[in-house]
Amino acid sequence: MAAQPQMLFEKDSVFIHINVNSHTSDKDAYIPGKVYLLHKEEGHFIEWKAEDVVSLDNHSDQDWAFIGSVGYKPDREAETGSTKIDLQKKYNISFDIFDLKSFKRSAPNHGWAYIIFILKDGTTYPALHFHTGGSKALLKELENFLHIKRSANDSRLFIIQDHDPDMLSKSFDELQLFSDSSGDLVSKFIKDPYTTTLGGFSKVTNFLRDVLMQPEVSVSRPREEVAELLQEDIPGMEISHQDEPGFEVVTKTRLPKRPDVSRATPLASEVWSKHMDTDGRIKDVDQIKEVIFRGGIDATIRIEVWKFLLGYYDWSSTYKSRTEERKRKVDDYFRMKLQWKTISLEQEKRFSLLRERKGLIEKDVTRTDRTHKFFEGEGNPNLQVLNDILMTYCMYNFDLGYVQGMSDLLSPILVVMENEVDAFWCFAGLMDRVYTNFEMDQKGMKLQLSQIHQLMQFVDTELCSYLESHESGNFYFCFRWLLILFKREFNFPDVQRLWEVLWTEKPCKNFHLLICLAILDSEKSTLIENKFGFTEILKHINDICFAINLDESLKKAEGIFEQLKQCKKTPSHVKEIIGLQVTPTRSIPKSSSMPNTFGREGSPRLDLPIHLRENNTSAPSSGSGTAVTTPEDSSIEILPENTEQSVTLVCN
């Protein structure tokens, strides 16, 4: 029997927020608990345990009393206290403090303090909210055991300093580049790694940071192995890496300052109705979309406006035509539903493809948003609706079939529409936008991953080089974000808001890629200063779901868009990704536009399907997509007014 653990610190009223980003805080689900610092036989542990509570949910607005064919009001009596406690227990936290790598604290102006703990392997715990104080006391206690340092680049980030004696003996051979660089440059890199120009030299900086600043605990297995191979092995996935020529010009185009943008209130019911003429036609569609982009849609009219955004109704339709359209859609839906409903068991025996899909859908439906009120509980009838819509979609688009991830896309739509037929058609509209994510060859996914890379290469050379030199230049860790449009990263209200913003297609094409960049920008210090490698990055990114601030990310993403729009040096391949007009004759001399940009169509390496090619006539192929850093493209001689440029010449 182990000895009783010794309690070094204890604090109650420490909460985990299941819904962190809700705009109205009363909708949040808070799990109260206690945080401990324990001295156990095995070491020192920080633990958080859920406390028994009266009620987990205050989703008073989510008492589902529904119209139409969908409706489910959970039987509150049936929800025993014990299942709630079980549910909360899954959030319990316990870790050895020597596994701690860093933590993030709340901004000082946040109502109360919270701490996000991040472990060496990238594990990132949900924020612990100290509603009645105590976070400082805990950290003070920790300082008795750990050497903690605040990050120079992110005042909220704190890094645990390791003292690993092995580090100093690490051979300098590991980094051939080291001897090539002048001492001056090196010290400059260390002093100001964030603003000094980088490029192919992130290896130097990373290595120096390893040695001089935050010694790393070496892992017995080269963790880059997987990633290295990942890069080679995802067929059709093109990641451009610059060659390292003997004489390298490292340039970094400074983008204009990122403008502050503001968000606004959601599209209100009155405004919406004002935009309808007497026949019900929507006036000033563009203006409506602008409002939606800026603030989303008020929950009360979402059910109606989404139908326009998702192509269920035409913007120019009238009340009358909409009634007819709906009738037609109802008939059409049930016609297709009958098609699979009337397949007998005998038939099914000889219809393996359908049987297979049916099985897949069944399995996934039981694993879709079961914590959400709308789908929770055994035998919840809404699961059947989810199932039937997906089956019917199989008949509607048999070539695509059912692919994992679709149930995630359907679920928020069904929750909003509360009606099987409407949800189906809206889902079909959404699928029209994102079906390439689900195609057999996964080209749509691969293309987007490489587009993120191209954008990042221009927008944030430093982070891009860091990721590249840490085997993450394939941006694989964004896979889930892209496949289901951040559905698993945010709670329902935020997912709904984010999606309606994206559906406006404002301010530009592929805005979701800029959101990826914005989120990564917020994690930049955490990734770089913790020196996370491939696996840690993957884990950290997987774990920050529900800890991303949507409004901040939207603002930042729009800011990045503005920067790209204003910057006169934005390369044409970057412009094309986000649909900015490329005007080769204006202000940008030939030498600074992408070499070989045109005529790459149908490049065998990026064999784009036709529909993608239309929009990406010049998707650059690997190797030459490094517009910012390749010498022939460097724009040393051109310095437009609002573009600062720093140039470093290094001879080998």
Place this chain on the structure above:
Amino acid sequence: MRGDSGCDRVGVMGNLQFIGLLNWSSENGEDMSGKSKLLKVVLLGDGGVGKSSLMNRFVSGKFDVQSFHTIGVEFLNKDVSVDGDNYTMQIWDTAGQERFKSLRTPFYRGADCCLLTYAVDDIQSFKNLSMWKKEFLYFADIQDGMNFPFVILGNKCDVQNKVVNDSDIQEWCRLNGNAPLFLTSAKDATNVEKAFIAAVLRLKELEDFIETRQTNADTVDLKKKAKMTNNNSCCN
């Protein structure tokens, strides 16, 4: 807790009986003196057989009825001590659907062992075991498939309607290098720890076998150097 992780390893069949005392613990920092060795474990099997549930049961001792199906790739680390050696098991869990094959297979490289999983109530998932094994060996680039540590997991053994015969799966294991088989339940924790630890034991067993043929234990380093020289010579 430690008591019930027990010394009685009982596979349905398998050849673990000859391996030394199993005595492991999952606590961190159990042995402060030695660094633990990182073992990469890949969990494979059809969608819905319970890969993620098994991983979560093993790593955190929990079973979540409200879990999601996996999108992309996830992994969890778990420190174990087997026969006095410390290991960090890095368990990789991917989505089972065919569609995502090209984004899943790169993660097979460098795996130290592989857990092939089916569900006892899903005949197709049993039939697909051979496909999974083949996919793994191909993409993990393993030449000697016979001596690679596979462990077979028949999950959901708690359910009533079993459709996979014990004799069929035993026959399959026999034909596949006598891979150890465990009938597991992530739901009620049956044999889960045993199955994962069996993977380590299987690896140790095969490693010992190989090590006796080599004087230098530092095979990893040698391999790596060889690889680097290769790269240099062909990339000019």
